[in-house]
Amino acid sequence: MKYLLLGASALILTACNSASISPSKRSDPSSLAAPSHAYSQADYDYLAISDPEKMSAASKRALARNYHKNEEWFGEFRHETLFGDFAFDEDVSRRDPSKVLKINGVFYTWYTRTTGETKGFGTGDPDAKVFPWDHAEIWYATSKDGYHWQEKGRAVGPGQAGQFDDRSVFTPEILAHKGTYYLVYQAIKAPYLNRTKNTVAMAYSSSPEGPWRKLDAPILTASDTGEWAGTQDNHFLVKSQGDFDSHKVHDPTLLFYRNKFYLYYKGERMGERKTAGGREIRWGVAIADNPQGPYIKSDFNPITHSGHELCVWQYQDGIAIVSSHDGPEKQTIQFAPDGINFEIMAYLPTVPSAMGLVESLDKNAHPTAGLEWGLYHEYVIPAGKTWMSGGNQIKRFSFQSQYYKSSRNSDELTHNESN
Amino acid sequence: MKYLLLGASALILTACNSASISPSKRSDPSSLAAPSHAYSQADYDYLAISDPEKMSAASKRALARNYHKNEEWFGEFRHETLFGDFAFDEDVSRRDPSKVLKINGVFYTWYTRTTGETKGFGTGDPDAKVFPWDHAEIWYATSKDGYHWQEKGRAVGPGQAGQFDDRSVFTPEILAHKGTYYLVYQAIKAPYLNRTKNTVAMAYSSSPEGPWRKLDAPILTASDTGEWAGTQDNHFLVKSQGDFDSHKVHDPTLLFYRNKFYLYYKGERMGERKTAGGREIRWGVAIADNPQGPYIKSDFNPITHSGHELCVWQYQDGIAIVSSHDGPEKQTIQFAPDGINFEIMAYLPTVPSAMGLVESLDKNAHPTAGLEWGLYHEYVIPAGKTWMSGGNQIKRFSFQSQYYKSSRNSDELTHNESN
Numbered sequence: 037m038k039y040l041l042l043g044a045s046a047l048i049l050t051a052c053n054s055a056s057i058s059p060s061k062r063s064d065p066s067s068l069a070a071p072s073h074a075y076s077q078a079d080y081d082y083l084a085i086s087d088p089e090k091m092s093a094a095s096k097r098a099l100a101r102n103y104h105k106n107e108e109w110f111g112e113f114r115h116e117t118l119f120g121d122f123a124f125d126e127d128v129s130r131r132d133p134s135k136v137l138k139i140n141g142v143f144y145t146w147y148t149r150t151t152g153e154t155k156g157f158g159t160g161d162p163d164a165k166v167f168p169w170d171h172a173e174i175w176y177a178t179s180k181d182g183y184h185w186q187e188k189g190r191a192v193g194p195g196q197a198g199q200f201d202d203r204s205v206f207t208p209e210i211l212a213h214k215g216t217y218y219l220v221y222q223a224i225k226a227p228y229l230n231r232t233k234n235t236v237a238m239a240y241s242s243s244p245e246g247p248w249r250k251l252d253a254p255i256l257t258a259s260d261t262g263e264w265a266g267t268q269d270n271h272f273l274v275k276s277q278g279d280f281d282s283h284k285v286h287d288p289t290l291l292f293y294r295n296k297f298y299l300y301y302k303g304e305r306m307g308e309r310k311t312a313g314g315r316e317i318r319w320g321v322a323i324a325d326n327p328q329g330p331y332i333k334s335d336f337n338p339i340t341h342s343g344h345e346l347c348v349w350q351y352q353d354g355i356a357i358v359s360s361h362d363g364p365e366k367q368t369i370q371f372a373p374d375g376i377n378f379e380i381m382a383y384l385p386t387v388p389s390a391m392g393l394v395e396s397l398d399k400n401a402h403p404t405a406g407l408e409w410g411l412y413h414e415y416v417i418p419a420g421k422t423w424m425s426g427g428n429q430i431k432r433f434s435f436q437s438q439y440y441k442s443s444r445n446s447d448e449l450t451h452n453e454s455n
Numbered sequence: 456m457k458y459l460l461l462g463a464s465a466l467i468l469t470a471c472n473s474a475s476i477s478p479s480k481r482s483d484p485s486s487l488a489a490p491s492h493a494y495s496q497a498d499y500d501y502l503a504i505s506d507p508e509k510m511s512a513a514s515k516r517a518l519a520r521n522y523h524k525n526e527e528w529f530g531e532f533r534h535e536t537l538f539g540d541f542a543f544d545e546d547v548s549r550r551d552p553s554k555v556l557k558i559n560g561v562f563y564t565w566y567t568r569t570t571g572e573t574k575g576f577g578t579g580d581p582d583a584k585v586f587p588w589d590h591a592e593i594w595y596a597t598s599k600d601g602y603h604w605q606e607k608g609r610a611v612g613p614g615q616a617g618q619f620d621d622r623s624v625f626t627p628e629i630l631a632h633k634g635t636y637y638l639v640y641q642a643i644k645a646p647y648l649n650r651t652k653n654t655v656a657m658a659y660s661s662s663p664e665g666p667w668r669k670l671d672a673p674i675l676t677a678s679d680t681g682e683w684a685g686t687q688d689n690h691f692l693v694k695s696q697g698d699f700d701s702h703k704v705h706d707p708t709l710l711f712y713r714n715k716f717y718l719y720y721k722g723e724r725m726g727e728r729k730t731a732g733g734r735e736i737r738w739g740v741a742i743a744d745n746p747q748g749p750y751i752k753s754d755f756n757p758i759t760h761s762g763h764e765l766c767v768w769q770y771q772d773g774i775a776i777v778s779s780h781d782g783p784e785k786q787t788i789q790f791a792p793d794g795i796n797f798e799i800m801a802y803l804p805t806v807p808s809a810m811g812l813v814e815s816l817d818k819n820a821h822p823t824a825g826l827e828w829g830l831y832h833e834y835v836i837p838a839g840k841t842w843m844s845g846g847n848q849i850k851r852f853s854f855q856s857q858y859y860k861s862s863r864n865s866d867e868l869t870h871n872e873s874n
Contacts, residue, residue, distance in 0.1 A: 084699035084724060084737060084757060092755040093796035094784075103760055103783050106731040280503035305503060310857050312525040313802040318503060336511040338503060341522055364522050364802040365513075367786075377512035383732040383783040438729050 079104050101380075109369050109382035109403045111437035115412075121177060121187035122430045124416065127151060129168055130175075131428035132207040132287075132345065133392035133411035134219075137244065139212075142178050144244050145392055145411055146191055146219060147430060148206040149175040154425050157230055157269070166228050168428060172206035174221055176244070182394075182409065182432065192219060192239050192248050200225045200254055201237055209346075211290040211297075211327070212395075217241050218327050219248060220255070220288040220299065230271045233258040236288040236301065238328065255329045256299060256322055258285050262306040274307030280318040280338040282306045287346040290327075293355065293375055297324045299331050300348050303338065313364030319343055319357075321376065336376050342366055345390040349399055349406040356403065360387040369404070388412035388433045402440035409434045498523050520799075528788050528801035528822045530856035534831075540596060540606035541849045543835065546570060548587055549594075550847035551626040551706075551764065552811035552830035553638075556663065558631075561597050563663050564811055564830055565610055565638060566849060567625040568594040573844050576649055576688070585647050587847060591625035593640055595663070601813075601828065601851065611638060611658050611667050619644045619673055620656055628765075630709040630716075630746070631814075636660050637746050638667060639674070639707040639718065649688045652677040655707040655720065657747065674748045675718060675741055677704050681725035693726030699737040699757040701725045706765040709746075712774065712794055716743045718750050719767050722757065732783030738762055738776075740795065755795050761785055764809040768818055768825040775822065779806040788823070807831035807852045821859035828853045 080088055082104040085095050098104065117123070122130065134146040150172045155164040165171050174192040179185045192208070195201040201223035208221040223237040235254035241247060262278020271283060281303025289300045299322045309316050318338035322331035342363025349356055355375040359368045367387045370378040381403070392411040399406035412433050417426035499507055501523040504514050517523065536542070541549065553565040569591045574583040584590050593611040598604045611627070614620040620642035627640040642656040654673035660666060681697020690702060700722025708719045718741045728735050737757035741750035761782025768775055774794040778787045786806045789797040800822070811830040818825035831852050836845035 081696070082728075082730075083760065084696070084722075084735070086698055086756075087754060090754040092758045093791070093798060094759045095755075095757065098760040098783075101783065103730065103732060107729060110729060110731050110733060112733075277500070277503070279505055303503075309501075310526060310529060311501075311522065312529050312800060313522060314529060314531075314804060316503070335506060335509040336514075337505075338514065339511045340513045341502065341517040361804065364517075364520065366802060366804070372512070379512060381731060383785060385733060385780065385785070 075099055106381045108437075108439040109371075110384070111382075111404050111407070111435045111439075112384070113386055113388055114434045114436060115388065115414075116183075116432045116434065118183055118185055118430065118432055120179075120184040122185040124429050126427075129427035130430045131168065131413040132390045133413065133430050134208045134210045135392050136182075136394040136396075136411060137210060137212055138394070138396035139244055142180060143182055143394075144176060144178050144210075145185075145430075146174055146176045146208040146210055147392075148172045148208070148428075149190075156424055162227050168424065168426070169206040169222075170204050170224075170228055172204045174205055174208045174219065185430075188245070191246055192221065192250065195223075195250070197226075200235055201250075202226055203228050205237065207287055209287075209289045211292065212244075213292050213327060215242065216327070217244055218290060220290045222286060222288065223254065230269045231264060231283075234284055234286070236285050236299070240327075251328060255331050256285050256288065256301065256333075258283060259303075259333075264306065272307055277305050277307040277309075279303070280305055280316075281320055281333075283308070287344075289346045289348050291348065291350060291355070293350060297327050297331070298322075298355075298375060299324070300346055302343065302346055311363075313342060313362070313366065315362040317342065317344055317362040319346065334376060339372075339376055340365070340370070340378060342368070347387075347391040347393065349393050351403055351406060352400050356381075356406065358384075358387055358391065358407070360389065371403070388431075389414070391433065398442070401442075402437070404435055404437050405440055405442070407435035408440075408442055494518055525800045527856075527858040528790075529803070530801075530823050530826070530854045530858075531803070532805060532807055533853045533855060534807065535602075535851045535853065537602055537604055537849065537851055539598075539603040541604040543848050545846075548846035549849045550587065550832040551809045552832065552849050553627045553629045554811050555601075555813040555815075555830060556629060556631055557813070557815035558663055561599060562601055562813075563595060563597050563629075564604075564849075565593055565595045565627040565629055566811075567591045567627070567847075568609075575843055581646050587843065587845070588625040588641075589623050589643075589647055591623045593624055593627045593638065604849075607664070610665055611640065611669065614642075614669070616645075619654055620669075621645055622647050624656065626706055628706075628708045630711065631663075632711050632746060634661065635746070636663050637709060639709045641705060641707065642673065649690045650683060650702075653703055653705070655704050655718070659746075670747060674750050675704050675707065675720065675752075677702055678722075678752075683725065691726055696724050696726040696728075698722070699724055699735075700739055700752075702727070706763075708765045708767050710767065710769060710774070712769060716746050716750070717741075717774075717794060718743070719765055721762065721765060730782075732761060732781070732785065734781040736761065736763055736781040738765065753795060758791075758795055759784070759789070759797060761787070766806075766810040766812065768812050770822055770825060771819050775800075775825065777803075777806055777810065777826070779808065790822070807850075808833070810852065817861070820861075821856070823854055823856050824859055824861070826854035827859075827861055 129150045132148045137144045176191045177185045177187045203224040203226040211218045219239045223235050236256035238255045239248040239250045259279035259282045262282035263275040265273045265275045283306045284304035286302040291298045319340040320337035322333045324331045342365035343359035344361040347358040354373040356371050367384045368380045369382040372378040390413045413428045415423045415426045548569045551567045556563045595610045596604045596606045622643040622645040630637045638658045642654050655675035657674045658667040658669045678698035678701045681701035682694040684692040684694045702725045703723035705721040710717045738759040739756035741752045743750045761784035762778035763780040766777035773792040775790050786803045787799045788801040791797040809832045832847045834842045834845045
């Protein structure tokens with residue numbers, strides 16, 4: 037395999053798309069033909085590039101984007117049904133499970149719970165349930181084996197009429213920090229319309245069983261940018277879109293990282309477009325010195341241009357994420373050494389919705405150890421109906437990696453009928 | 456929104472990953488902070504980048520990879536069941552439908568047809584059906600409305616014992632050119648082992664009904680590179696992997712393009728790895744002056760580093776593809792102005808398997824007009840079994856685009872009960 041060294045004047049510097057190529061390395065843009073001294077024969081062989089002097093655009097892109105690296109980040113999700121109160125329930129919808137905490141040998145999770153059929157918008161009844169998460173409460177459940185779950189009761193309910201959370205509280209996440217448990221969750225103040233902006237609220241307790249004390253005000257709000265067009269309740273009609281989070285701040289996820297409180301969240305935008313990657317969905321982060329805030333949105337937002345429900349965990353000194361359904365980087369695992377600047381590590385076939393990761397896993401053992409098993413939800417859609425009028429069921433996922441098998445006691449990992 | 460013009464010495468040239476940025480345009484690699492004069496306020500607004508001086512790695516990547524462009528290439532696939540001989544059939548497996556030709560007002564398609572259960576490898580019986588496409592024949596069917604299909608009979612069967620196609624013929628594609636119909640398809644010479652390399656064969660006829668005349672020799676073979684390790688029939692054990700197509704040459708797809716015959720195909724590699732994008736699957740092309748060959752593999756192969764069953768059509772002066780299940784660029788639509796150098800245009804949620812496109816659609820009307828409807832296959836997997844022992848059923852897909860609706864007569868497009 038021969039390849040040429042270019043003269044210094046023609047050297048092209050690009051570190052596009054990879055944290056692992058230092059600025060001093062050089063590689064070709066798709067449109068130029070010359071190969072680079074930065075790649076080894078092993079790199080070419082991995083990618084089956086037989087002649088570096090005659091590379092297709094796809095081959096140049098494969099090198100530039102490190103398709104020959106990071107195989108240890110790849111794996112595939114599997115799904116399992118749960119038992120007890122998480123078995124399919126025709127009358128109760130349970131969705132958006134939080135991370136799973138293991139407290140005194142027992143697994144805990146928090147989730148959105150509703151009853152009744154979703155009617156949707158435009159019924160003429162302002163109290164009609166407009167989404168599967170409308171008129172919701174946050175409940176919690178426990179399990180000894182991660183398969184049989186017992187619903188324990190309500191953790192947080194809506195506020196009094198007139199308060200910022202009087203319509204619905206839902207999509208919780210949990211952080212245990214120095215003996216205090218913090219729930220962060222979405223809140224809606226009535227009326228619940230297409231154009232309604234939500235907020236993020238917090239409640240805390242000294243015990244996972246509660247009682248939970250709510251903060252008086254939201255800890256995060258949608259951006260006050262963008263301008264609606266007209267008065268019709270249509271969130272696609274705008275004079276200007278505003279920021280990535282001008283409409284919604286969803287899926288709040290709280291981590292203690294770098295000695296601060298990182299509140300990751302999904303933004304939805306007024307006048308949302310369909311792009312080359314589908315829906316425009318982006319994530320942001322807001323950072324505080326204290327768990328109760330104030331949370332300051334990062335100047336570097338948005339920190340992703342893809343994803344949907346958040347899936348975020350600390351891997352060694354950085355933050356790893358799984359990006360799901362929407363955007364050009366859908367169904368990828370990404371990593372940011374600093375929690376802000378994410379690069380794509382792996383490309384997955386499918387990703388479960390609304391994953392709740394298990395906090396007690398040995399997350400630093402391997403890039404994907406934090407995904408070994410956890411909870412997620414599925415839509416249960418009756419025949420002839422759409423996702424809106426179905427309910428949700430919490431289920432369990434596992435992540436199969438060729439490169440990592442947990443060395444822990446297996447009774448937590450495989451369903452044992454005698455449990 | 457302020458952004459700086461950099462001094463000439465700091466200008467960084469990259470045309471990574473986009474055919475639409477000329478070499479004179481410049482944009483930042485992820486690791487540098489300075490913005491570029493190549494982007495407009497509209498570009499930043501599209502991506503909700505509020506401060507170009509403080510962009511996350513994801514935002515820089517979004518600009519560099521044109522996430523703010525190509526929205527007209529996006530859409531979503533829908534699925535429909537077919538009727539007549541393509542309804543579910545417990546005894547017959549039909550898979551890998553070819554492109555659909557419309558001849559004298561009637562739709563024609565060719566496909567792999569088998570009966571009997573797949574036994575898999577290691578049974579000790581050299582004649583046992585090892586894959587759903589083993590002991591296969593190529594049959595064809597017709598339809599007036601694209602929904603009700605009538606199976607017409609066999610087009611091509613296996614050869615005589617000892618010939619290069621004596622075990623199985625399958626996965627056909629069709630090209631009509633100057634009054635002659637050309638079938639290209641995969642062929643296997645017994646025995647059919649894990650390590651067996653297949654070939655690509657051709658048969659031609661002056662009528663879509665046949666009779667079909669086979670060429671005496673394959674038109675394409677797997678690369679004679681790579682080296683097996685040991686004698687165990689295991690295709691993952693290699694001393695060296697060889698080229699991207701050292702094991703298999705699959706899914707041959709023949710187009711008349713730039714006044715030549717472009718034979719696109721999928722390569723599978725000896726000692727196939729699991730990479731950061733899953734299975735390593737790549738496409739190549741071989742080009743001939745005459746439809747019967749000789750076909751010369753392009754020096755620029757591989758031309759993709761992702762995909763599975765081919766989906767290829769001409770859009771204006773270039774070639775468009777849909778990349779499916781495997782690799783870092785799974786589930787994307789890509790375009791090459793020259794049929795060789797593909798760039799990613801859109802990122803799809805799901806992609807049907809083994810699509811057979813409709814050749815008579817007005818493909819040049821819009822980037823995705825060629826996908827408006829077509830055929831594909833699903834696996835029908837009995838409870839408790841794996842994909843290997845299931846059968847296949849041919850079904851119909853449609854592609855929903857926000858940007859394109861066909862102006863043609865609708866009776867072809869929607870199932871009309873009176874047809």
